[in-house]
Amino acid sequence: MLISDKMDQAIRSYIEENRDAAVDFYRTLVNLEGRHGEKDCLLKTAEFLRSSFEEAGLRSELLYAGETNAPVVSAVLNENADGKAILFTGHYDTVFAAGSRGSEPFSVDEEGKAHGPGVCDMKGGITIAFFTVKALQALGFDQCPVRLFFVGDEEVNHQGGCAAELIRQESEKILVAFNMEHGLESGEVCIGRPGCYEYKLVIHGVSSHPGHAYDAGRNAIQEMSHKVIALQNCTPKEKDRLYSVSVNTIRGGSAVNCIADYCEAMIDVRVRNFAALEECERKMQEACSQTYIEGTRTELFCTDAMMPFETTPQVESAYASLKRISDAVGGPVTGAVFAGGACDASYFAREGVKILCMCGIRGNYNHNINEYGVISSIYEWMRLYIYAAYNYREFV
Ligand SMILES: [Zn+2]
Structure with a gap:
């Protein structure tokens, strides 16, 4: 030296x-x-x-x-x-x-x-x-x-x-x-x-009268509820985890006497590296691919990215x-x-x-x-x- x-x-x-x-x-x-x-x-x-x-x-x-x-x-x-x-x-x-x-x-x-x-x-x-x-x-x-x-x-x-x-x-x-x-x-x-990513989850349902046409409705909030739990479960349990998923805002429906045809949520994702991002994204897509309420439609997309x-x-x-x-x-x-x-x-x-x-x-x-x-x-x-x-x- x-x-x-x-x-x-x-x-x-x-x-x-x-x-x-x-x-x-x-x-x-x-x-x-x-x-x-x-x-x-x-x-x-x-x-x-x-x-x-x-x-x-x-x-x-x-x-x-x-x-x-x-x-x-x-x-x-x-x-x-x-x-x-x-x-x-x-x-x-x-x-x-x-x-x-x-x-x-x-x-x-x-x-x-x-x-x-x-x-x-x-x-x-x-x-x-x-x-x-x-x-x-x-x-x-x-x-x-x-x-x-x-x-x-x-x-x-x-x-x-x-x-x-x-x-x-x-x-x-x-x-x-x-x-x-x-x-x-x-x-x-x-x-x-860590990298910090932001995702938006959008659920499209079918609006209807909750009184005389209950069965015609497809409740986007109900579908979202299943998906929020599924997304939260994407986060590994161990403390030194390589990534985390957190649904942090949610907004849906238009009136209390109207079956909700729309719901959206914003999701915060933290990753330690690019491999973790890939795995995390795959698990999130998987969590969102299942439809719980027939007739609803789901979209998940990234809205902001700060790479690790x-x-x-x-x-x-x-x-x-x-x-x-x-x-x-x-x-x-x-x-x-x-x-x-x-x-x-x-x-x-x-x-x-x-x-x-x-x-x-x-x-x-x-x-x-x-x-x-x-x-x-x-x-x-x-x-x-x-x-x-x-x-x-x-x-x-
Ligand atoms: Zn600086």
């Missing part, structure tokens, strides 16, 4: 000299704000990132990601170096409406915690990524390409846009990737997340390599976790990329007004990623 006192001195000096510059960049980035739907705001943020990357000497461009979607900001250092790249990825959109917390919402408290929309999720991570790349450039690192790739519509799962396809194209160039989502205070990185971030062998290998480097340099990685929520690491992992998630600033309470990021962790993670770059062969 490439580690020396001289190298460590050079890395520490660079970080020391650039502490304030990193916080200045972080402040500007947070104060630019922007969530999906606020395209002008997000375009300003994208342009700030692109021009910052370009001023630092990287080749940087904005990639079209859809009519209503903010562009992807892409940049590369050492474009002509041989081999595959180290990638720092993430998103620059937040979940907060611009201006909802005053004109300059970024602040730092006396404990060294940054506050403001997106400090933790995930503009602290973008700051770490950019200053890591700047440090590598200043230190003369030229062994392999280093790429930056930040989307502007992650919080809405890229709906209506083509960022997922851009991720697929980016994946082909990558040796190892770090998704700079907020990091845990306890120092673990994320090696998997699967703990592939490539993800496990990326974790083992980063942990080895972190241990060797006294770095911040304490372990690996399977986390809740969804993230873009799922798209990269599906393409076979060695990717880890929650590699960004340590903090808490994302998607919450109390969100914070611990500024000192910017420097700890920068040091680790600089070492990771110099030891990129560990990831091959």
Whole structure:
């Protein structure tokens, strides 16, 4: 492993000299704000990132990601170096409406915690990524390409846009990737997340008068009742189950003196991996294929999908390599976790990329007004990623 006192001195000096510059960049980035739907705001943020990357000497461009979607900001250092790249990825959109917390919402408290929309999720991570790349450039690192790739519509799962396809194209160039989502205070990185799917079940019955034409009716609510139980029973009993099915809303009928000819239910499905999704879907279709009330008709379809971030062998290998480097340099990685929520690491992992998630600033309470990021962790993670770059062969 490439580690020396001289190298460590050079890395520490660079970080020391650039502490304030990193916080200045972080402040500007947070104060630019922007969530999906606020395209002008997000375009300003994208342009700030692109021009910052370009001023630092990287080749940087904005990639079209859809009519209503903010562009992807892409940049590369050492474009002509041989081999595959180290990638720092993430998103620059937040979940907060611009201006909802005053004109300059970024602040730092006396404990060294940054506050403001997106400090933790995930503009602290973008700051770490950019200053890591700047440090590598200043230190003369030229062994392999280093790429930056930040989307502007992650919080809405890229709906209506083509960022997922851009991720697929980016994946082909990558040796190892770090998704700079907020990091845990306890120092673990994320090696998997469940997928979250939404299904709609619709039952069509036959309306009739419950008094003088009872037998002519086909009650959609009655049919639905059987199917709700059958769907709930699709969930495996054991606690460490690979998937779950939960019918969580239901709506049906039109009047109390009218046999219900319509009923619909929304179903939440969580899966650990793609194989579990396949099995779960098969069981759900099977549960819905039986007709209990002759003359009713059933439809089941998926209405929303956030695929799982699967703990592939490539993800496990990326974790083992980063942990080895972190241990060797006294770095911040304490372990690996399977986390809740969804993230873009799922798209990269599906393409076979060695990717880890929650590699960004340590903090808490994302998607919450109390969100914070611990500024000192910017420097700890920068040091680790600089070492990771110099030891990129560990990831091959
Ligand atoms: Zn995020």
